Amino acid sequence: MRRTFEDALVWSAAGTRLFSGAVAGWGEEQYRAPSSLPGWTRKHLVAHVAANADALGNLVRWAATGEETPMYSSAGQRAADIVAGAGKPAAELAAWLCESADRLAAGTAGLGPAQWNAMVVTAQGRTVPATEIVWLRSREVCVHAVDLAADVTFADLPIGFLVALADDIVVRRGDASGPAVVLAAADTGDRWELPGHGVATRVTGPLAEVAAYLAGRPHALTTAPELPAWL
Template sequence: MRRTSEDTLSWSATGTRLFLDAVAGWGEEQYLAPSGLPGWTRKHLVAHVAANADALSNLVRWAATGEETPMYSSMEQRNADIEAGSAKPAAELAAWLQGSADRLTAGTVALSSAQWDAEVVTAQGRTVPATEIPWLRSREVCVHAVDLASGVSFADLPAGFLTALADDITGKRRNAPGPAVVLTATDTGDRWELPGEGDPTAVTGPLAEVAAYLAGRPHALTATDGSPAPALPAWL
């Protein structure tokens, strides 16, 4: 992975600021508008991001104390919390979003070097060092800042984050069913291969569009022969 702990802390801060700035001053009408995710209003998305900060704060607590503290009590509870959050008044939802982000930042700042090395378990069941927490958060806030459908695009995200995101998604897709694709970012020269079914399809375009394509978001990529870029299975 082409990322460092300093990178992920920076991207987490940048993504958090992008997300918070995007929703600043919103009232009920803006919050109730559709997000970029099918079936979710912006309230659903904001509730999800706020709940994610609280869940990652659980992992920070685990790293700090050694006491096993899962991100969520269950996936059913996670989904119920998002639904409940989507019904909160705009002001209450905004306060939860800000407060949860502040608590996560304060918790990570307080971790010692040894605590950063402590092992925790993600919601997907992966055992990782606590140094992975800022990366998990940066993915959430950066990608979902785009999903707010409020004007933020993948082109507004840090280039280093986009490269790391493409690395991360490609790694996860390598063992998933789907078409074989070779991707090249025309503005950076970076290249990714997705093994899969059939002869590989060559797809090229700007790094921001490559990252959007891999993440399953709207994009402007086509194959080099002019045909549509192959549809990919879900990322997460």
């Protein structure tokens, strides 16, 4: 793994600033515009990111107290929170985004070394140390800052984050359910192999485009085969 806990802390803070900065000053018209995610307006996306901060805050409380606190109370809560948030007025949604991020930052700042090593369970059912919370948040705010369709691109994200994101996605795509692909980042020299069907397609391009491709986002890698969903 080519990322550290300290890296994730930096990326989480940077991604939060990038996401919040992208939506700063928006009114109803901007919030109601489509995001780049099919079927979601920007309101849906902002509500998702705000709800994610609250959900990760539950894991922080789990680590802090030892009391099992799942990210979501039920399988449908995540979707319900997004739908409810998408119906909020712009000012109320902006306040939720800011306040939830502040609550999460305050909660993580209060964890000690032993609490950071406590085991918690993600929404996908993975048991991980609490240190993973900041990586999950950095992934959320950085990738979704691009999904806002507000002139933020993968090229605007930290290089180290993009490498770590590609590493993470390749591990998750390791079930060989898609085509075999060998990816090379021409600008950094990094390389990844996706196991899969058939003879491996070799694809080379900028790191930002490689990361976008792996994440299932629009990219400029014209020879890259289509991949199944990432999450």
